[in-house]
Amino acid sequence: MLATLPTPPIENRPFMGSSRVSDRIRSRLLAAGHRYHANDNIAAFIENGEMHALHAEVESCVREMLKALVIDVENDHNTADTAKRVAKMFIREVFQGRYEHAPSITAFPNISQLNELMVVGPITVRSACSHHLCPIMGKVWIGVRPNASSDLIGLSKYARICEWIMSRPQIQEEAVMMLADELEQHIKPDGLAVVMEASHFCMHWRGIKDDGALMKNVVMRGAFKDDKALRDEFYRHLI
Numbered sequence: 572m573l574a575t576l577p578t579p580p581i582e583n584r585p586f587m588g589s590s591r592v593s594d595r596i597r598s599r600l601l602a603a604g605h606r607y608h609a610n611d612n613i614a615a616f617i618e619n620g621e622m623h624a625l626h627a628e629v630e631s632c633v634r635e636m637l638k639a640l641v642i643d644v645e646n647d648h649n650t651a652d653t654a655k656r657v658a659k660m661f662i663r664e665v666f667q668g669r670y671e672h673a674p675s676i677t678a679f680p681n682i683s684q685l686n687e688l689m690v691v692g693p694i695t696v697r698s699a700c701s702h703h704l705c706p707i708m709g710k711v712w713i714g715v716r717p718n719a720s721s722d723l724i725g726l727s728k729y730a731r732i733c734e735w736i737m738s739r740p741q742i743q744e745e746a747v748m749m750l751a752d753e754l755e756q757h758i759k760p761d762g763l764a765v766v767m768e769a770s771h772f773c774m775h776w777r778g779i780k781d782d783g784a785l786m787k788n789v790v791m792r793g794a795f796k797d798d799k800a801l802r803d804e805f806y807r808h809l810i
């Protein structure tokens with residue numbers, strides 16, 4: 572669940588009236604007391620036409636970063652458009668889960684009153700760590716035990732919700748919790764399980780350069796927490 576912050580008094584909102592679009596968006600977030608950590612969605616605070624301006628602002632900042640890295644962006648044909656590409660990659664692609672509204676999810680009534688285990692996965696997920704902005708590549712398995720009043724959602728929607736949650740800079744421990752919150756809110760099941768296994772490029776590409784290590788996280792809620800037989804059955808389906 573997103574944390575909300577106390578609304579600061581108007582004189583403490585330093586970004587009002589700024590010409591930078593990121594400042595205007597930040598100002599609305601502060602006014603609403605809405606958290607804007609790397610893994611928070613801020614789509615509700617972006618107005619029509621501002622994504623284009625945000626892209627231009629990020630492009631300009633990436634260009635300055637490349638210059639600070641002493642790369643000749645004026646004359647190097649390979650990096651001349653890199654700032655534009657990186658801005659597009661962050662805003663429209665790999666971090667789009669911050670800037671786009673949640674996918675629309677059609678819910679169907681559980682007419683046949685299914686109350687048995689349902690498992691979806693492995694769903695391929697791509698994310699990035701908020702520490703180094705390095706890729707996280709992995710798989711997610713979801714277990715659901717609905718009850719008669721649960722809503723059922725289309726199979727593809729599990730993957731769409733995963734994509735929306737994962738396309739943000741974050742840590743895996745928080746990503747699985749956010750995913751579980753979102754699924755619970757839509758399905759309202761008796762029990763929900765999420766398992767994520769992922770490879771972190773901040774460990775492979777740089778730093779310790781360990782190629783093999785994976786991180787696994789488990790979230791068990793409701794019936795999955797209380798019922799060992801259900802939990803074991805779910806684990807048997809993971810491949």
Ligand SMILES: Nc1nc2c(ncn2[C@@H]2O[C@H](COP(=O)(O)OP(=O)(O)OP(=O)(O)O)[C@@H](O)[C@H]2O)c(=O)[nH]1
Nearest residue numbers: 700701702741742743744771773774777778779786
């Ligand atoms: N718990 C957790 N840690 C993560 C995740 N993704 C990356 N990390 C780790 O976050 C840590 C970043 O912390 P720091 O120690 O400040 O960074 P650093 O000095 O660059 O760390 P090294 O990678 O050891 O060089 C590193 O140990 C990463 O491997 C994640 O999803 N969960």
